[in-house]
Amino acid sequence: MPNAQRQMRLTERHVQFLQPPETVETLPEPPAGMIESTPADHQQTLEILLDQKDAATGEIWFFAYGSLIWKPACDFVEMRTGLVHGWHRSFCLGWNNRFRGSDENPGLMLALDRGGSCKGVLYRLPTDRVKANMIKLFEREMGWKPSAFPPRWVNARVGERTIRALTFCIDRQSGRYVGGLSQDRIADMLATATGSRGSMAQYLFATVRHLEDMGIHDPHLWALQSMVADRIEASYGAT
Numbered sequence: 001m002p003n004a005q006r007q008m009r010l011t012e013r014h015v016q017f018l019q020p021p022e023t024v025e026t027l028p029e030p031p032a033g034m035i036e037s038t039p040a041d042h043q044q045t046l047e048i049l050l051d052q053k054d055a056a057t058g059e060i061w062f063f064a065y066g067s068l069i070w071k072p073a074c075d076f077v078e079m080r081t082g083l084v085h086g087w088h089r090s091f092c093l094g095w096n097n098r099f100r101g102s103d104e105n106p107g108l109m110l111a112l113d114r115g116g117s118c119k120g121v122l123y124r125l126p127t128d129r130v131k132a133n134m135i136k137l138f139e140r141e142m143g144w145k146p147s148a149f150p151p152r153w154v155n156a157r158v159g160e161r162t163i164r165a166l167t168f169c170i171d172r173q174s175g176r177y178v179g180g181l182s183q184d185r186i187a188d189m190l191a192t193a194t195g196s197r198g199s200m201a202q203y204l205f206a207t208v209r210h211l212e213d214m215g216i217h218d219p220h221l222w223a224l225q226s227m228v229a230d231r232i233e234a235s236y237g238a239t
Contacts, residue, residue, distance in 0.1 A: 006212060009229040010205050017236045018192075018199035033175070034144040041145055042138040046131060049166065052153060060130045062137060063156050063167035065089045065120040066110035067203060070210040073140035074133040076123035081214055082156035082163060088116030089218060091186050092170050093149060094178035099197040107193035107200045108178060108186065110207070111149045111170040119216045122156055122165055134166070141168050148176035187224055191231035201228055 053060070063084060064072065093109040101107025112118060125133045138151070149168040156165045170177055193200040208225045211218055 006217070008205070008208060008212070008225055010201065010208070010225040010232075011229070012205070014229050014232045015199060015202045015205050017232055018194050018201050020194050020196060020198060034146065037138070037142055037145045037147075039135075042135050042142070045138055045142070045151065046134050049134070049151060049153070050131075053164065058127055059163075060125045060127075060134070061122050061156070061163050061165040062125070063120050063122055063154060063165040065112055065118055065167070066207055068123075068137075068141075069121045069214075070206045072123055074123075074136040075126055075129060076133075077126050078124035080122045080158050080163075081119065081216060082122045082158040082165070083117055083119050084112075084154050084156050084165075084167070085117045087112040087114060087118055087154065087167075087169060089118045089120070089221070090170075091181070091190075091224075092178050094176055096193070096195065098195055100195040100200050100203055101193040102195060105189070105192040105194065107195060107203075108181075108189050109203075112154075112167060113170050113179070114172075119211075119218070120156075121214060121216075122158065122163060137166075146174065147171070148174040183220075183223065183227070187227035187231060190224060191228045191235070201232065204228060 062068070063082065066089065089110055090113040091108045091110055092113050093111040094106065095101065096107035096109055097103050099107070100109070141149070149170045151166055151168055153164055154167050156163045190200040190204050204221065204225055208218070208221050211221070
């Protein structure tokens, strides 16, 4: 159950200091070396993944670890919390100078990186609209190709049950993998980066808040939200 006593240091008031001048939802021009994905690309990805899926069950689940928790981007009929071994939640997808960052203060997004484990949220897609909703996920997460965090199947533990679920894991060879940053360096970036869809502080705030609401405590993100609040207060005099 959620811990009602645990209060975040980072609040909506902190986030308001980092609002962008305008909100833009359209996809910007791809970064150098990448091109915009087409419907044919998403269809090909769909076919490959469904071919890999165990045909013993008609259920299709996806595992959310970051913004898909609070903005699923597709329809679902069931939601559960689960644990994935072999992957951990990490700010390792860089550098974002469009949606939640700029050239001066680039953003760094969450992805699953190898090692450890990750508690997150599992969503089951409607059985009669599986393909359409998988395409929605690809459109949201794979707007450009080649993808820096391609989809793959992982095993998620839910009580005594193991669920085969779709998720997005970083490709360390993609050129967008950022590893080895200190917690202080990550907090500095999260406290300053702002782009057309909002700030990294808002991204962190929403992710931690929704995880906590679902009874999932991530010690690394919890420490980061406190550090980011401290930095925003020091920069803007917020309390």
